[in-house]
Amino acid sequence: MDHAASFTVGIVGATGAVGQELLRLIEQRGFPVAKLRLFASTRSTGKTVLFRGQPVQVEEARPGVFDHVDVAFFAAGGAVTRSLAPDAVKAGCLVIDKSSALRMDPTVPLVIPEINPQALRSHRGIIANPNCSTAVALMGLWPLHQRFGLRRFFAASYQSVSGAGAEGVRELEAQVGSHVRGGALTFSVFPHQIAFNVIPQVDTFGPDGYTGEETKIMLESRKIMGLPNLAVSATCVRVPVERAHSVAINAEFDRPVSVSEAREAIAGFQGAQLVDDPASKTYPTPLDFSRVVKCGVGRIRLDTALENGLAFWVSGDNLWKGAALNAVQVAELMVKEGLLKPKTSLAAV
Numbered sequence: 001m002d003h004a005a006s007f008t009v010g011i012v013g014a015t016g017a018v019g020q021e022l023l024r025l026i027e028q029r030g031f032p033v034a035k036l037r038l039f040a041s042t043r044s045t046g047k048t049v050l051f052r053g054q055p056v057q058v059e060e061a062r063p064g065v066f067d068h069v070d071v072a073f074f075a076a077g078g079a080v081t082r083s084l085a086p087d088a089v090k091a092g093c094l095v096i097d098k099s100s101a102l103r104m105d106p107t108v109p110l111v112i113p114e115i116n117p118q119a120l121r122s123h124r125g126i127i128a129n130p131n132c133s134t135a136v137a138l139m140g141l142w143p144l145h146q147r148f149g150l151r152r153f154f155a156a157s158y159q160s161v162s163g164a165g166a167e168g169v170r171e172l173e174a175q176v177g178s179h180v181r182g183g184a185l186t187f188s189v190f191p192h193q194i195a196f197n198v199i200p201q202v203d204t205f206g207p208d209g210y211t212g213e214e215t216k217i218m219l220e221s222r223k224i225m226g227l228p229n230l231a232v233s234a235t236c237v238r239v240p241v242e243r244a245h246s247v248a249i250n251a252e253f254d255r256p257v258s259v260s261e262a263r264e265a266i267a268g269f270q271g272a273q274l275v276d277d278p279a280s281k282t283y284p285t286p287l288d289f290s291r292v293v294k295c296g297v298g299r300i301r302l303d304t305a306l307e308n309g310l311a312f313w314v315s316g317d318n319l320w321k322g323a324a325l326n327a328v329q330v331a332e333l334m335v336k337e338g339l340l341k342p343k344t345s346l347a348a349v
C-alpha cells in the first residue's frame with residue numbers, strides 16, 4: 001500500500017494464532033504503520049515479538065491502552081471484545097473484531113470486502129469479521145449467487161485444528177508424536193482424539209441439535225450476502241489438518257445452471273481461484289491453499305438431487321481469509337475509502 005497517512009495500530013491477542021498472522025500480513029502487505037502496539041493477557045506481558053526486524057514488547061490489554069491507537073485488531077476471543085471494545089471505541093479507536101461477540105449485532109457491520117464493502121460506511125466504531133468456515137464457503141457461493149440467484153444451500157465443513165487456535169495445533173502435533181512413540185494420547189482442546197480421527201462437533205450444541213459453528217454459517221451467510229430468509233443447513237467437522245478449512249457445498253439456485261457458466265463466475269471473482277480439472281486430478285486442497293490470499297474452488301458439477309443445483313468444493317486458509325487477512329483487507333479498504341484517518345490528523349483538522 002502507498003499512503004501518505006500512517007497509523008498507530010494495535011493487535012489485541014497478538015500472541016495467538018490469528019494475532020501472529022495479523023502481524024505477518026500487516027508487515028508483508030505494507031499496511032501504513034507508524035507505531036505498533038501489541039496486547040495480550042498478563043501471561044504474555046513483557047514478551048517480545050519481532051515486527052519489521054525490531055522487537056516490540058507485548059503489553060497487557062486493559063482499559064485505557066487505546067487512547068493513542070487509531071485502529072485495533074481484536075483477536076482474543078469474545079469475552080475480551082465485550083469487555084474492551086467499548087473502551088477502544090470511546091477513545092476514538094476503530095475496532096476490527098475477529099471474535100463472534102458482535103457479528104450478529106444489527107448496529108455492527110459484518111464485512112467481507114469482496115462481497116459487502118458498502119456495509120463499512122455504516123460502522124459506529126466496530127467492524128466484525130466472519131467466522132472462518134463462513135468466509136471460506138462464501139468465496140465460492142457469492143459469485144454463483146450473483147450469476148444464478150441462490151435459493152438454499154447445504155454445507156459440510158472439514159475444519160483444520162488451527163481453527164481452535166494455537167492450542168489446537170499443539171494438541172494435534174502432541175497426539176501424532178505420542179502415537180509414533182507408542183505413548184498415551186491425551187486431549188483437552190477437542191472433545192475426542194483428533195489425530196487419525198474426524199470429529200463431527202465444532203463448538204457446543206444448541207437446543208436444535210446444531211453446533212454454534214453450524215448456526216454461525218447460517219446466520220452470518222444471511223447477513224453478509226443480504227439474504228435474510230436464505231435456507232441453510234450445515235454440518236461442521238474437525239479434521240486432523242493443521243491449516244486451511246474446506247467446505248463441500250450443495251446449492252440450489254433460482255435460474256438454470258451450467259458447469260461452464262459456474263466455472264466462469266468463479267474464475268471472474270477476485271476472492272476465488274478456479275482449480276477444477278477432474279481429468280488431471282486437479283482440485284483445491286488445504287495444503288495448496290494455506291497462506292494463499294484467494295480461496296480455491298473446484299469439483300464443480302451439476303447436483304443430481306436439487307433443482308438448478310450445483311455441488312462444489314472450496315478450500316481456504318482459516319487464519320488468512322477466515323481471520324487475519326480479511327481483517328487487514330477491511331482496514332486497507334477503510335484507508336483507501338478515506339473512512340480511517342489517524343487521530344492526529346483529525347485533531348489537526
Ligand SMILES: NC(=O)c1ccc[n+]([C@@H]2O[C@H](COP(=O)([O-])OP(=O)(O)OC[C@H]3O[C@@H](n4cnc5c(N)ncnc54)[C@H](OP(=O)(O)O)[C@@H]3O)[C@@H](O)[C@H]2O)c1
Nearest residue numbers: 013015016017018040041044075076077099163165166323
Ligand atoms: N483460529 C482461527 O482460525 C480463527 C478464525 C476466525 C476467528 N477466530 C477468532 O479469533 C480470536 C482469536 O483466536 P485464535 O485462534 O488466535 O486463538 P489463540 O491462538 O488461542 O489466541 C488467543 C489470544 O488471545 C489472548 N488472550 C486470551 N485471553 C486474554 C485476555 N483475558 N486478555 C487479553 N488477551 C487475551 C491470548 O494471549 P495469551 O498468549 O497471553 O494467552 C492470545 O494472544 C477468537 O475470537 C477466535 O474465535 C479464530
